[in-house]
Amino acid sequence: MTETTGTPAVETIKTAIEDILKTIDQEREREIITRRFGLYERRETLEQIGELLGITRERVRQLEKAILARLKTAAADGKIPAISDAERLIIRDLSENGRVGRVQDVANRLSKDKASNNTRSHVAFIGELSPRFVIINETDNYHQGISIAENGNEKKVRGDIDSIVKTIKNHGQPIDIESLHGMLTFESPSQIRGLASLSKKLANLKDVWGLAKWPTVNPKNIRDKIYVILAGNG
DNA sequence: ACGTATGTCTGTGCACAGCC
DNA sequence: GGCTGTGCACAGACATACGT
Numbered sequence: 001m002t003e004t005t006g007t008p009a010v011e012t013i014k015t016a017i018e019d020i021l022k023t024i025d026q027e028r029e030r031e032i033i034t035r036r037f038g039l040y041e042r043r044e045t046l047e048q049i050g051e052l053l054g055i056t057r058e059r060v061r062q063l064e065k066a067i068l069a070r071l072k073t074a075a076a077d078g079k080i081p082a083i084s085d086a087e088r089l090i091i092r093d094l095s096e097n098g099r100v101g102r103v104q105d106v107a108n109r110l111s112k113d114k115a116s117n118n119t120r121s122h123v124a125f126i127g128e129l130s131p132r133f134v135i136i137n138e139t140d141n142y143h144q145g146i147s148i149a150e151n152g153n154e155k156k157v158r159g160d161i162d163s164i165v166k167t168i169k170n171h172g173q174p175i176d177i178e179s180l181h182g183m184l185t186f187e188s189p190s191q192i193r194g195l196a197s198l199s200k201k202l203a204n205l206k207d208v209w210g211l212a213k214w215p216t217v218n219p220k221n222i223r224d225k226i227y228v229i230l231a232g233n234g
Numbered sequence: 235a236c237g238t239a240t241g242t243c244t245g246t247g248c249a250c251a252g253c254c
Numbered sequence: 255g256g257c258t259g260t261g262c263a264c265a266g267a268c269a270t271a272c273g274t
Contacts, residue, residue: 045240059263061241140271 006119009089009110013122019082020129023074028053029067036064037128038121068128075129086126090133091148098194100147100157103127103135105197136198145198161199164192165211168202174210 005011017039024030031053035044046057046064053060074080093106107115107123115123127133127146136145136157147157167183168175180196181189196202196209203212 047240055262056264057241058243058265062262 006116007110007112010115010119012089013086013110013119013126016082016086017122017125020071020080020125023071023080024067029063032060032064033067033071036060037125038117039125040118042117043121071129072131076131080129083126083130086122087130087132090123090126090146094146094148094194098188098190098192100151100191100198101145101194102197103144103146106146141200143198143200157195157198160186161195164196165199165201168209169211174205174208174214176208180209 006014021030021034021039024033032049034040035049035052036046037043046060050057050060071080075083078084089110090106093109094101097105097109103124104115104120107120110123111119123146124135124144127135132149134147134149134151134154134157136142136147136154138144142158142161145157151157151160164180164184167180171183177189177193177196180192184192186192186195193207196204201212202209203214204210
């Protein structure tokens with residue numbers, strides 16, 4: 001296994017993850033967390049971890065829940081100092097980018113390149129533990145996201161995303177971020193951009209946003225692409 | 235539409251410690 | 255010894271996502 005060194009930000013977050021894991025006494029509990037969140041390798045299911053540990057998937061779920069609750073309390077009480085450096089980095093990044101966005105995009109920016117799966121998992125894990133963030137779980141309609149806690153809970157963020165999708169749908173054609181900002185009541189255009197990036201129903205071309213099914217923002221074949229170029233040239 | 239994989243909820247049994 | 259609370263572990267039922 002080769003160890004590559006990432007950017008200082010990526011290394012800081014990696015160190016935080018290691019320090020958090022050190023606060024878990026039992027080997028078994030560390031295994032559950034690292035494997036469930038894919039902190040070192042790819043994510044594993046409850047079933048796979050249960051098989052490894054010789055317990056049922058349900059017991060793994062119960063343990064995972066209990067461990068996370070413990071870690072969250074410790075993090076909220078400031079008992080995991082290592083987490084604060086990582087928090088600061090993520091908060092700074094989000095503050096510069098609309099206070100909300102895809103976990104993958106945050107990880108990419110911190111990596112100054114396409115982030116590794118590990119780095120993405122690390123960012124998501126910090127987001128899960130820290131009370132300063134809210135994680136938006138991935139579903140059919142949303143990418144995995146991270147938001148500053150002041151933006152509201154997961155449900156609120158999903159509602160905000162939905163309102164942007166609805167506005168674009170009603171508009172009926174691709175629209176730029178500034179125009180959307182004029183039509184909605186979000187604090188900044190970049191917040192709209194961050195929220196919109198979380199929707200799987202939306203796509204953008206040069207910061208002009210539309211429904212993902214519209215070829216004008218999401219050209220799928222050469223005909224669409226030619227159309228977009230011609231339309232762009234008037 | 236259907237079967238399969240995965241995750242979640244609920245109820246139950248067992249072991250153990252502390253207390254009377 | 256009997257009672258009670260707690261933690262651990264499991265099975266079954268159900269919900270949801272996903273692939274065919």
